[in-house]
Amino acid sequence: MKQLETDVVVIGAGTAGLSAYRNAKQYTPNVLMVESGKYGTTCARVGCMPSKLLIAAAEAAHSVEHAPQFGVLTEKPQIDGKAVMARVRSERDRFVGFVVEAVEELPQEDRIIGHTKFLDDNRLQIDDHTVITAKRFVVATGSRPNIPPPFLAFGDKLIINDDVFDWQDLPESVAVFGPGVIGLELGQALHRLGVNVKLFGVGGNIGPLTDPVIRDYANTVFAEEFYVDTDAKVSDMKVVDGKAQLTYVDKQGNPQTEQFDYVLAATGRVPNVDNLGLENTSVELQDHGVPIADPHTMQCGESHIFIAGDASDQIPLLHEAADQGTIAGSNAGRFPDIRNGLRRTPIAAVFSDPQIGMVGDNYAQLTANYGECGCYEIGEVSFENQGRSRVMLKNKGHMRVYAEQGTGLFLGAEFIGPAAEHIAHLLAWAVQNKMTVPQMLDMPFYHPVIEEGVRTALRNVNAKLKFGPDIIQHCLECGPGA
Ligand SMILES: Cc1cc2nc3c(=O)[nH]c(=O)nc-3n(C[C@H](O)[C@H](O)[C@H](O)COP(=O)(O)OP(=O)(O)OC[C@H]3O[C@@H](n4cnc5c(N)ncnc54)[C@H](O)[C@@H]3O)c2cc1C
Ligand SMILES: NC(=O)c1ccc[n+]([C@@H]2O[C@H](COP(=O)([O-])OP(=O)(O)OC[C@H]3O[C@@H](n4cnc5c(N)ncnc54)[C@H](O)[C@@H]3O)[C@@H](O)[C@H]2O)c1
Numbered sequence: 001m002k003q004l005e006t007d008v009v010v011i012g013a014g015t016a017g018l019s020a021y022r023n024a025k026q027y028t029p030n031v032l033m034v035e036s037g038k039y040g041t042t043c044a045r046v047g048c049m050p051s052k053l054l055i056a057a058a059e060a061a062h063s064v065e066h067a068p069q070f071g072v073l074t075e076k077p078q079i080d081g082k083a084v085m086a087r088v089r090s091e092r093d094r095f096v097g098f099v100v101e102a103v104e105e106l107p108q109e110d111r112i113i114g115h116t117k118f119l120d121d122n123r124l125q126i127d128d129h130t131v132i133t134a135k136r137f138v139v140a141t142g143s144r145p146n147i148p149p150p151f152l153a154f155g156d157k158l159i160i161n162d163d164v165f166d167w168q169d170l171p172e173s174v175a176v177f178g179p180g181v182i183g184l185e186l187g188q189a190l191h192r193l194g195v196n197v198k199l200f201g202v203g204g205n206i207g208p209l210t211d212p213v214i215r216d217y218a219n220t221v222f223a224e225e226f227y228v229d230t231d232a233k234v235s236d237m238k239v240v241d242g243k244a245q246l247t248y249v250d251k252q253g254n255p256q257t258e259q260f261d262y263v264l265a266a267t268g269r270v271p272n273v274d275n276l277g278l279e280n281t282s283v284e285l286q287d288h289g290v291p292i293a294d295p296h297t298m299q300c301g302e303s304h305i306f307i308a309g310d311a312s313d314q315i316p317l318l319h320e321a322a323d324q325g326t327i328a329g330s331n332a333g334r335f336p337d338i339r340n341g342l343r344r345t346p347i348a349a350v351f352s353d354p355q356i357g358m359v360g361d362n363y364a365q366l367t368a369n370y371g372e373c374g375c376y377e378i379g380e381v382s383f384e385n386q387g388r389s390r391v392m393l394k395n396k397g398h399m400r401v402y403a404e405q406g407t408g409l410f411l412g413a414e415f416i417g418p419a420a421e422h423i424a425h426l427l428a429w430a431v432q433n434k435m436t437v438p439q440m441l442d443m444p445f446y447h448p449v450i451e452e453g454v455r456t457a458l459r460n461v462n463a464k465l466k467f468g469p470d471i472i473q474h475c476l477e478c479g480p481g482a
Contacts, residue, residue, distance in 0.1 A: 001125075001128070001130065001131055002131070004032065004131070006030045007031065008024045008135070008137070008138065009032045009136075009137050009138070010138045010140060011034050011116045011138065012309070013034075013111075014309060015309060015318055015322050016138075016309025016310075016311070016325035016328070017138070018033075018103065019308075019321075020306075020329030020332065021106070022329065023325070023330040023333060024138070024330070026333060031333070032134070033111055034132075035112075036114060039100045039104070041099050043321075044096045045092070045165075047318075049091075049095045050088055050164075054088050054189045055188075057087065057189070058188070059353065061077045061192050061193055061194075062192045081169040084170060085170065089165065112126055112130060114129060115127055117275070117277035118137075119131070120281065121281045124137070135335070136332040137304065138305075138332050139278075139305065140307070140309045140321075140325060140328070144269060144270060145265055145270075146265075147160070148265070151177070151237065154237060154238075157239055157244035158244070158262075160266075161182055161266065170190070172195065172196060173197070173260040173261050174187075174195055174196075175197075175246055176198070176264045177201075177267055178201060178266035179205065179207070180206075180208070181208055184222070185352055186264065186266065188222065188225070188226065191225070197226055197227070198226075198229075198258070199226070199227065200234060201232060202231065204219070204230045206222065208350065208358060209358070209414055210365075213380070232248055233248060233249040234247070234248040235249075243259035244260045245257060269310065271288075273291070274289055278291060283305050290307075290312070296327070296340040297331055297341065298341070299328075304335060317348065323344065326341060344428075347425065349424050354383075355416070355419070356415070360413065360427070360428065361402060363414055366402050366411065375404060377402070377405060377461050377464035378401070378464070379400070379463075380401070380457055381456040383397030386450065386452065387448045387452065387479070387481020388448040388449050388450050388452070389418050391481075394418035397417020397418060397420075398416060399417060399453065399457045400415065401413040401427075401457045401460075401461050403436075403465055408438055408462075410440060413427050417450075419450045437458055441462060447482065448479060448480070
């Protein structure tokens with residue numbers, strides 16, 4: 001067994017790990033990074049990037065299919081599944097290639113390959129070839145799909161997101177379980193690419209939404225386009241004649257038995273903290289085995305162990321993984337001089353159509369924090385008659401904005417609608433700058449733009465805060481359709 005000694009070990013070379021490595025290196029040259037799988041990161045290989053590539057193909061098909069609504073006559077689009085998947089794979093490989101190249105430029109002696117396990121507070125074993133003794137550690141081991149045990153009945157017909165991006169061709173049918181972010185994005189994209197998709201959920205959840213008004217709207221709008229049952233009753237799962245067979249009660253209450261080429265499990269993700277030997281350290285673990293970490297320092301308790309990215313089970317998003325990696329890596333490098341790092345305003349975007357956006361405090365947090373005290377107000381707008389949205393035939397959507405009584409502080413928003421990825425940025429920047437609703441209304445609004453809809457929601461909440469007049473129904477100075 002090879003024996004190594006160092007100051008800092010980063011476990012995992014994903015987004016969080018790479019950023020932790022780079023930041024720890026600013027404080028000490030003695031940093032090792034261990035990776036058990038392939039370099040390239042979840043985001044580039046099987047996450048953000050390939051999913052958006054599939055969605056881009058679906059959007060192209062959808063635009064062609066709906067062109068006749070503008071008087072532009074087209075044939076029904078022909079989907080060449082092999083070509084769709086070839087582009088997804090080749091662009092994905094390009095993104096992965098950039099990451100791999102960057103990792104391979106790091107000093108070879110800093111990089112170790114193998115599965116890592118803590119032996120005690122200061123020693124890690126890598127497979128059966130190396131033991132590293134180190135002063136500090138950053139756990140950045142990411143997450144993996146959660147697969148409910150009954151789904152194992154589908155054998156090799158059961159797939160996860162990773163499998164989709166390696167397809168050579170599109171299948172005929174897929175049952176997607178989990179209408180969360182992954183299930184919604186991939187399910188709708190596959191549907192638009194001509195795959196027979198049925199999306200099954202539990203408890204009425206859809207996307208990351210917590211506001212019941214927006215959730216109901218989302219449920220309706222997606223179910224108008226393809227089969228989505230967010231409270232499905234599935235009674236039997238098995239493989240019959242080489243197909244995945246489901247027995248379920250459909251939305252009209254009728255029993256159905258249907259076969260699919262695949263069942264995609266998009267039922268959440270679990271942090272990769274099991275099999276890491278964390279129980280051999282003195283770090284305090286929560287019930288599900290994740291260390292308790294301070295979100296400002298990413299330090300686990302008072303220890304020399306830090307955690308970052310999806311492994312922390314805090315906010316499983318790419319930019320959060322990068323930020324947490326920066327904080328954890330800097331603190332591990334600088335230890336024992338621990339500093340709070342920058343945590344940005346929460347922002348989430350789902351690349352469905354319509355898109356979903358959430359910023360700042362979401363509805364669930366708002367109601368938990370403020371209860372029934374009457375300390376906040378909700379303004380809203382429908383995008384169904386919003387001018388620019390109608391012009392573009394993108395007039396499906398609803399927004400709710402939240403603001404504090406008395407101060408007028410803009411607290412957050414949940415919405416579904418056109419350009420939600422961009423509006424989410426605008427609003428998140430307003431939250432982070434601690435803007436009040438009147439200050440936001442003082443900002444310029446061009447005409448005709450989707451942001452005029454946001455202004456209507458802000459005016460609505462402004463009136464409820466008693467800072468301004470009620471919304472003018474036929475506002476002449478607003479421009480038509482504002
Ligand atoms: C389909 C999909 C779509 C997504 N889309 C988006 C999106 O649009 N926007 C967004 O913000 N986020 C998105 N995400 C989430 C985002 O990809 C993750 O939050 C982010 O990639 C997490 O980075 P990480 O560094 O924590 O983990 P990873 O990049 O997974 O890195 C963890 C690394 O640790 C390694 N490892 C694990 N265990 C060990 C061990 N014991 N020893 C050594 N190494 C180990 C793994 O092999 C891996 O390389 C998406 C995720 C998925 C699955
Ligand atoms: N656009 C983006 O930013 C983006 C895209 C994809 C993934 N992500 C990240 O990845 C994380 C994981 O995504 P996800 O979609 O796997 O998780 P999720 O937590 O968003 O959704 C899981 C869904 O599965 C449902 N579910 C659980 N058990 C089920 C069962 N037995 N049958 C049917 N449904 C069931 C849940 O009710 C929920 O709706 C997200 O939280 C997000 O942070 C982000």
